[in-house]
Amino acid sequence: MTVQTGAAESTDTAAPARQRRRGRRRQVGSRASVLSALLWLGPALLLIAGVVVYPAIELVRASFSRFSVTGLRLGDAGGTNYRRVLDHPDLGTVLTNTLVWVVAVVALTVLISLAVAQLLSKDFFGRRLVRWALIVPWAASLVITAKTFVLLFDFYYGTLNTVRDHLGMAPVDYLGSDTWIMPSMILVGVFVSIPFTAYVFIAGLSAIPDEVYEAARIDGAGPWQIYRRITLPLLRPALMVASVLNIIYVFNSFPIIYTLNDRNPGFGHDTSITFMYKLAFKSAEKDVGMSAAAGVFNVLLILVVVMIYLRVTRWREETA
Numbered sequence: 198m199t200v201q202t203g204a205a206e207s208t209d210t211a212a213p214a215r216q217r218r219r220g221r222r223r224q225v226g227s228r229a230s231v232l233s234a235l236l237w238l239g240p241a242l243l244l245i246a247g248v249v250v251y252p253a254i255e256l257v258r259a260s261f262s263r264f265s266v267t268g269l270r271l272g273d274a275g276g277t278n279y280r281r282v283l284d285h286p287d288l289g290t291v292l293t294n295t296l297v298w299v300v301a302v303v304a305l306t307v308l309i310s311l312a313v314a315q316l317l318s319k320d321f322f323g324r325r326l327v328r329w330a331l332i333v334p335w336a337a338s339l340v341i342t343a344k345t346f347v348l349l350f351d352f353y354y355g356t357l358n359t360v361r362d363h364l365g366m367a368p369v370d371y372l373g374s375d376t377w378i379m380p381s382m383i384l385v386g387v388f389v390s391i392p393f394t395a396y397v398f399i400a401g402l403s404a405i406p407d408e409v410y411e412a413a414r415i416d417g418a419g420p421w422q423i424y425r426r427i428t429l430p431l432l433r434p435a436l437m438v439a440s441v442l443n444i445i446y447v448f449n450s451f452p453i454i455y456t457l458n459d460r461n462p463g464f465g466h467d468t469s470i471t472f473m474y475k476l477a478f479k480s481a482e483k484d485v486g487m488s489a490a491a492g493v494f495n496v497l498l499i500l501v502v503v504m505i506y507l508r509v510t511r512w513r514e515e516t517a
Contacts, residue, residue, distance in 0.1 A: 253496075259489035266483050278490035287464040287472075295448070295468040297379060299502075302386035302447045306394050307440060313391060314398030335392035343456035346385045347372065350457070372457055378466045382457050386447060394439045401435025402428070441503055448499050469495050 235242075260278055263271040282288065317328055334342060349356045350371035358368040371377045405428065413423050429436075451470045458466050467475065473495060477488035 256489050256492050256496075259486060260493050262486050262489075264485040268485055274486050278484070278486040279493075281484075281487050282476075282490045282494065287467075291464055291467055291469055291472045294379070294466060298383065298386070298454070298468050299444060299447050301383045302390060303440060303443045305383070305387045306390040306443055306447075307436070309387065310391050310394035310398055310439070313395040314402055317395065317399055318402045331395060332392050334389050339389060339450070339452035340456060342389055343385060343453045346381070346388075347457060350381055373461060375465070378458065378461065382454055382466075385453050385457065386450060389453070390443055390447065394443060397435050397439040397442075398432065401432045405431045437507075441506060444503060444506065445499060448495075448502070469498065 261274055261276075263274040263277075265271055313331070317324060317331070348354075352358060352368055352370045352373060355371070357371065361368055369377060371381045409427055409431070410423060413427055418426070448468075449470060451474065454468055454471050455474065458471065464472055464475065464480075469491065473488050473491040476482055476491055477485050
């Protein structure tokens with residue numbers, strides 16, 4: 198009996214010890230996995246911290262600071278910079294231009310890209326060459342593309358006005374007229390946005406099974422019914438991705454607007470991105486603090502717009 202009792206006691210004391218050893222091994226294993234993950238993610242996290250987090254912190258810090266004309270920090274400004282931006286006489290014009298620019302470019306890009314994607318999804322001779330050519334405007338530098346269109350639109354030596362002159366027509370000031378400057382910028386914005394958007398839609402169309410179309414044709418559905426009831430609903434994820442990314446890209450499209458609009462004084466044809474830049478370097482204010490405050494407003498504005506778009510699209514999906 199004494200031997201049995203001792204064996205039972207040794208078994209009872211050994212079980213918790215084994216459990217403690219297993220727990221320590223799990224902890225060591227979990228720490229090793231965390232360290233291994235940090236080693237792999239470390240460079241990306243450092244890049245994000247240096248390129249995104251640190252500039253964002255400095256932007257907010259600068260928005261609450263006063264700066265000299267040469268850019269030296271003079272001290273704290275409190276909320277003065279934000280009040281000056283909100284009280285700026287051209288803010289309404291800038292916001293209107295931003296709304297027109299983003300809505301027009303994104304809407305036209307999505308509509309045209311849908312048609313282009315449908316065409317390039319068909320099997321025809323030379324399709325691969327056309328697909329390669331389509332990516333050129335997106336792969337080229339935005340500044341180079343914008344400068345190319347400046348050569349087309351210029352009032353004195355532009356290609357379009359040269360053609361109009363040979364046809365006996367009066368020249369048009371595409372880049373200086375209040376009537377033509379915004380349509381000209383929208384045209385360039387759509388031109389450089391179509392390739393990426395079209396490729397997103399091509400990928401979405403390629404993911405739709407052919408059996409779905411065959412079943413719809415057997416049931417007697419026509420081309421428009423197939424497109425409206427099958428293609429568009431199944432293309433909704435690609436539409437959402439393309440729309441959200443285009444909203445962000447177009448809203449932040451500085452090179453196109455600044456390159457085409459740099460000859461015009463004031464803020465009459467600027468969006469919020471070029472407005473922010475001019476506040477610091479090209480306007481009478483030349484105030485880095487005001488520019489930083491406008492940059493904070495821009496970040497908040499694009500976040501609100503994207504959130505509203507996502508909520509609306511989610512609501513439509515739930516009610517569909």
